[in-house]
Amino acid sequence: MAIKTKSRQKKFDTRIDFTPMVDMNMLLITFFMLCTTMIKSQTLQIALPTNEKVEKEQQNKVKQSEAVTIIIDGKIDEKTGLSNPEDGMLFYYDGMPETDKLAQGESNMKQIEFGAKTGGAYPAIREILQERNKEVVLKIADLKKEWKEMKFSKNEEVNDSIYQEKAKKIRNDSTLKRPVVIIKATPNASYAHVVSVLDEMQINNISRYQIDRINEVDSAMMIMVQAKNLKK
Amino acid sequence: MGKVKIKKKETRIDMTAMSDVTVLLLTFFMLTSTFLQKEPVTVITPPSVSEEKVPDSNLLSVLVSPEGKVFLEVLGSKDSTMKSETVRADLLKNMVAEYKKSHPSANLAFTNKEMETFSKLNAFGVPITKMKEWLNLEPDQRDKFLESEQNPGIPINMNEDPNNPNEFQMWVRAAYNSVNPELQESMVKGRGIAIKADQTTPYSVVNVVMDNLQTMKMNKFTLMTALKTEEE
Numbered sequence: 001m002a003i004k005t006k007s008r009q010k011k012f013d014t015r016i017d018f019t020p021m022v023d024m025n026m027l028l029i030t031f032f033m034l035c036t037t038m039i040k041s042q043t044l045q046i047a048l049p050t051n052e053k054v055e056k057e058q059q060n061k062v063k064q065s066e067a068v069t070i071i072i073d074g075k076i077d078e079k080t081g082l083s084n085p086e087d088g089m090l091f092y093y094d095g096m097p098e099t100d101k102l103a104q105g106e107s108n109m110k111q112i113e114f115g116a117k118t119g120g121a122y123p124a125i126r127e128i129l130q131e132r133n134k135e136v137v138l139k140i141a142d143l144k145k146e147w148k149e150m151k152f153s154k155n156e157e158v159n160d161s162i163y164q165e166k167a168k169k170i171r172n173d174s175t176l177k178r179p180v181v182i183i184k185a186t187p188n189a190s191y192a193h194v195v196s197v198l199d200e201m202q203i204n205n206i207s208r209y210q211i212d213r214i215n216e217v218d219s220a221m222m223i224m225v226q227a228k229n230l231k232k
Numbered sequence: 233m234g235k236v237k238i239k240k241k242e243t244r245i246d247m248t249a250m251s252d253v254t255v256l257l258l259t260f261f262m263l264t265s266t267f268l269q270k271e272p273v274t275v276i277t278p279p280s281v282s283e284e285k286v287p288d289s290n291l292l293s294v295l296v297s298p299e300g301k302v303f304l305e306v307l308g309s310k311d312s313t314m315k316s317e318t319v320r321a322d323l324l325k326n327m328v329a330e331y332k333k334s335h336p337s338a339n340l341a342f343t344n345k346e347m348e349t350f351s352k353l354n355a356f357g358v359p360i361t362k363m364k365e366w367l368n369l370e371p372d373q374r375d376k377f378l379e380s381e382q383n384p385g386i387p388i389n390m391n392e393d394p395n396n397p398n399e400f401q402m403w404v405r406a407a408y409n410s411v412n413p414e415l416q417e418s419m420v421k422g423r424g425i426a427i428k429a430d431q432t433t434p435y436s437v438v439n440v441v442m443d444n445l446q447t448m449k450m451n452k453f454t455l456m457t458a459l460k461t462e463e464e
Binding site for chain 1: 246247248250251254255257258261262264265266277278279280281282283284285286288298299422423426428429430431432433434435436437438439442445446451452453454455456457458459460
């Protein structure tokens with residue numbers, strides 16, 4: 001009998017119950033999972049022109065035939081003072097603003113609605129930009145096909161870097177017809193609006209764009225265009 | 233007898249394997265985690281297709297609340313050569329020097345203990361004249377004050393005169409001249425300054441910050457965005 005009990009005790013000793021340990025570990029894992037940021041924020045790099053006047057004059061020499069001005073307008077909620085990213089308007093014109101017939105409500109400015117509600121990211125503005133940047137977009141599309149077929153290299157990383165380099169060359173190729181996009185935003189536009197328009201520049205491979213301040217001519221044109229569209 | 237024995241074995245599950253797995257997971261999370269830093273305002277950054285990640289070192293981030301309050305966060309280098317603490321302590325010292333240039337009579341001196349407190353803070357955003365008082369508060373009171381409505385944030389205004397900087401510009405200048413040469417380098421390259429604003433923030437608010445940086449000829453910077461997958 002005595003021997004029997006001894007052996008039994010030994011058997012109990014070798015086995016440790018891990019359940020509390022697992023419980024504690026699970027708790028710790030939950031804690032770490034909730035406290036960590038797995039997804040890091042992305043960044044969008046932009047370069048603004050300097051505030052100096054000399055450079056401003058140089059900028060204005062942008063070839064008028066290539067320039068596209070986009071004006072972003074939003075709506076500010078009176079209660080919160082915030083701008084709703086889903087409620088916005090875009091205005092655009094090519095080249096210089098035509099103001100001779102502004103009093104009659106005629107100008108070269110056009111108004112389009114933000115595509116946020118339709119689901120797509122600005123189908124309207126994308127079409128316009130792609131049309132203006134056709135040569136680059138087509139070339140990049142060809143390049144992308146080659147990239148997908150891994151034509152540059154069998155190695156995925158090498159393939160990627162060669163593609164990136166070639167794409168950059170095309171974007172900055174001065175022999176192609178490339179637009180210069182001038183982005184302006186009214187104070188009512190939301191930050192999200194501006195970022196998504198900047199995004200469109202990336203999507204449509206536009207290498208030359210700048211953010212500028214809105215001026216009186218632009219606002220006058222906006223008011224006229226809006227009034228005209230309301231009458232319709 | 234035999235029947236009973238089998239039943240007894242079944243009721244007990246071996247938790248060792250489970251424990252192994254949880255410990256592994258725990259180690260993974262502990263090693264990969266970077267803790268969510270407490271920020272005075274919660275912002276939801278707008279989505280963008282940009283895939284560039286936010287650098288986790290040598291970064292001056294400008295946190296803009298929807299009401300236009302500005303907070304700053306400074307990060308040192310990745311390795312221990314220039315710890316965030318060292319950079320922050322130096323930043324405060326530089327800031328005092330910078331502030332005294334335009335306010336020679338200002339009585340502004342920080343004790344070592346206050347410096348140490350400052351170097352451990354992730355985000356700050358109080359007028360420099362209130363800094364001493366703020367640093368001497370209890371930690372939870374400090375957070376509360378930072379988030380409260382009485383706190384105006386770092387004073388900022390539309391200022392296009394680089395010789396007469398506002399407090400925000402002084403802070404940026406102080407960060408630029410800090411002991412950390414890597415921070416200066418990445419600020420020049422445009423990777424060192426990141427603007428973090430909520431997507432509903434009116435553009436006019438963000439514009440003030442951008443304009444201030446432009447005035448200081450720091451016209452290259454990044455905008456923090458969240459990842460958006462592009463639908464094709």
